[in-house]
Amino acid sequence: MIRRLWKSSIKYTHWRMGTLWKKANHRHKPFIMAALAASVLALPGCSLLPKEEQALQPPLVKPVKENFELYEVKKGTITKQISGVGTFASDRLQYLSYPESGGRLTAINVMLGSEVAKGDVVAELDKGEIEGKIRQQELVVEKAKIALEQTKDEKRGDALAIRSKVLDVQKEEIQLDMLRQQLAKTKLISDVDGIVTYIDSIKQGDAVTAYKTIVSVSDPKSIKLVYETANTNDLTGIQVGMTAELKIKSTSLQGKVVQIPATAPQSDVKAIADKNAKSIVIVPDRLPDEVTIGTNADISIVTEQRENVLVIPKVGLRSYLGRDYVQVLEGESRKEVDVEKGIVSATEVEIRKGLKEGQKVILNN
Numbered sequence: 001m002i003r004r005l006w007k008s009s010i011k012y013t014h015w016r017m018g019t020l021w022k023k024a025n026h027r028h029k030p031f032i033m034a035a036l037a038a039s040v041l042a043l044p045g046c047s048l049l050p051k052e053e054q055a056l057q058p059p060l061v062k063p064v065k066e067n068f069e070l071y072e073v074k075k076g077t078i079t080k081q082i083s084g085v086g087t088f089a090s091d092r093l094q095y096l097s098y099p100e101s102g103g104r105l106t107a108i109n110v111m112l113g114s115e116v117a118k119g120d121v122v123a124e125l126d127k128g129e130i131e132g133k134i135r136q137q138e139l140v141v142e143k144a145k146i147a148l149e150q151t152k153d154e155k156r157g158d159a160l161a162i163r164s165k166v167l168d169v170q171k172e173e174i175q176l177d178m179l180r181q182q183l184a185k186t187k188l189i190s191d192v193d194g195i196v197t198y199i200d201s202i203k204q205g206d207a208v209t210a211y212k213t214i215v216s217v218s219d220p221k222s223i224k225l226v227y228e229t230a231n232t233n234d235l236t237g238i239q240v241g242m243t244a245e246l247k248i249k250s251t252s253l254q255g256k257v258v259q260i261p262a263t264a265p266q267s268d269v270k271a272i273a274d275k276n277a278k279s280i281v282i283v284p285d286r287l288p289d290e291v292t293i294g295t296n297a298d299i300s301i302v303t304e305q306r307e308n309v310l311v312i313p314k315v316g317l318r319s320y321l322g323r324d325y326v327q328v329l330e331g332e333s334r335k336e337v338d339v340e341k342g343i344v345s346a347t348e349v350e351i352r353k354g355l356k357e358g359q360k361v362i363l364n365n
Contacts, residue, residue, distance in 0.1 A: 086227035090218030123188035237303030
């Protein structure tokens with residue numbers, strides 16, 4: 001239609017210009033020619049426009065094929081074990097503390113590793129004037145005894161007078177004993193022979209707290225291997241009597257679990273109770289000569305083991321809102337399958353239901 005309109009316009013322009021040409025005189029004809037040329041150029045026309053190009057079809061893009069990291073389900077043996085590092089410690093351990101609060105520490109007479117004998121004073125509090133009062137009271141007692149002897153000589157038949165002097169002596173002796181007990185409370189004394197394995201960070205001049213351990217003394221002749229963890233869940237599954245594989249430097253040996261938190265003896269000492277709640281104790285079959293208090297040993301205890309079961313890598317198991325499932329490859333697509341897990345080790349998972357041997361489990365996302 002545009003082409004027809006364009007042709008009609010051309011014809012009309014030619015007719016109009018021809019009419020003007022005939023009527024125009026000689027001087028006006030150059031102007032009519034110029035106007036005719038301009039009008040022709042101003043008209044749109046199909047011949048002046050480029051042919052309309054057809055739209056290009058989008059190139060065909062092949063879908064990117066997903067690369068799956070696959071694992072073929074197969075049967076095997078799965079083992080759950082607890083591993084860590086234990087430390088040899090004495091099973092005869094004395095925690096030394098003061099029975100009352102308020103005293104000021106003046107000295108700790110031992111260092112870590114020091115050997116102490118039964119009766120040694122390991123720490124002392126400020127004595128104040130107690131020693132002077134004891135000396136004065138000793139004199140009072142001595143005077144009371146002298147008075148008693150004089151009364152016995154002077155009043156042999158006066159039983160009441162003699163009895164009164166006896167009571168005076170007993171009274172002063174009781175007072176002397178009380179002062180001596182106060183002096184004894186300023187001294188922290190070891191009741192066993194052993195080695196100092198702990199010293200509190202208290203400083204000279206600090207006030208002591210009742211029953212807070214200041215020094216611990218261990219018997220080096222009676223030691224066991226202790227494995228302590230920060231999380232009690234790490235000990236789940238360990239039972240008394242289980243075998244423990246031990247490695248002390250280059251020496252391998254075995255031991256038996258003899259104590260777990262559930263079987264630990266009750267203790268009124270908070271430090272002992274806290275330690276027992278997160279520790280197990282192992283007795284080695286034998287002790288190498290180089291083992292002393294503080295020696296470390298690598299520990300491995302098998303808590304569960306099953307053979308001839310379906311096992312997949314732990315990274316293949318997915319969990320969401322309590323649901324355990326895996327993704328398997330079927331053809332070229334993935335499919336989610338709910339599963340029931342069994343033993344879960346550090347790297348593998350036992351699958352009890354949901355999978356069959358030979359299926360391909362997708363490990364990557």
